[in-house]
Amino acid sequence: MAASRSLVLPAIDLPELGRGEVWLVGAGPGAPGLLTLEALNAIQQADVIVHDALIDPRVLALAKPTARFEAVGKRGGRPSADQDDISERLVVLARNGERVVRLKGGDPFVFGRGGEEVLTLAQNDVAFRVLPGLTAGLAGLTAFSIPATMRGLNQAIILATGHLGAEGGLDWPALARTGQPLVIYMAVRTIAPITEALRAGGLAPETATAIISAATTPAASILVSTLAEIADAAEAAAVAAPALLVVGSIVSFRDTLDQLATTLQTEADA
Known part of the structure; x- marks a missing residue:
């Protein structure tokens, strides 16, 4: 100290x-x-x-x-x-x-x-x-190798709050129709209705989705799943706030990096 x-x-x-x-x-x-x-x-x-x-x-x-x-x-x-x-x-x-x-x-x-x-x-x-x-909505993504923007993947990123409020919150189907990634703050308690609404707006069930918890702290963690399965996965993992819900193709970039790292390591070991 x-x-x-x-x-x-x-x-x-x-x-x-x-x-x-x-x-x-x-x-x-x-x-x-x-x-x-x-x-x-x-x-x-x-x-x-x-x-x-x-x-x-x-x-x-x-x-x-x-x-x-x-x-x-x-x-x-x-x-x-x-x-x-x-x-x-x-x-x-x-x-x-x-x-x-x-x-x-x-x-x-x-x-x-x-x-x-x-x-x-x-x-x-x-x-x-x-x-x-x-803001965690950008720094939290970077900490887990998820680019907020990536040429060929997105032209915008949407920051939103997961508080639904008395009137149900945002027009999630309309946001889904933009085709741009969503970073949703304060969504731990509302993952299920939000993901259902995004699917109703046309997002495919297999859309890459992640929950980032306690970003940049020693307790930081990430749970990667799909739009259809993330709510159940979060419940099973007992995800706690603070957490971000990230929806969109930028989440899959982590897999690309992991695959590249594995390939490079294999070549180095050969």
Whole structure:
């Protein structure tokens, strides 16, 4: 821990976190090494870090010894902090003259409700800054050798939330008809209805599909199956959040790489 706190940032122009300011900071998909330099700079200056539930403890350990931590994470199906209360808490801390970092997994503006928080800050005349982070929907794929885009496979990629909501969520059949890969956040509890809706939109049952869990962390894992079988496979494997559901031909690229690696190894051993 002591060594992590002694990190020296390069001599580049990094901003100073002032008293009474709130910075929304993207902590990336999990691994501390995937923090940006600006995120590290912010964490090391903060008096108070208001953080999500899934922030790696090694990231929090980068804070200065006097920093205080307030956990406000949201976990599906469990008691969670109310979003309005979180936003108001940021205002209170700023008005108390604290240097505040609101530390969010991934990127603050990608399914992180960062927009709601900065609106509250702006409406209350609180100075703020938003520091981007790597979103798991892209970094998680790369960590498992799945390209977000690949010439000859796709011309776009769709990021979506798996929360169905009271009205059933997105028009999944319409998304299926685009023929482009889908990366679906927060879909562990809704895999079955989502995959059924995608099949209703015309996606073939054998479409390559994967679930990536705890991307870039020591607990990271991937489960590869087909659109028709992924829901049962996930239930059998007791897949837990956080996880991404990835649907489309880009998932099959892993097989191509594996086959190439096997061929090269065989030739090397011959």
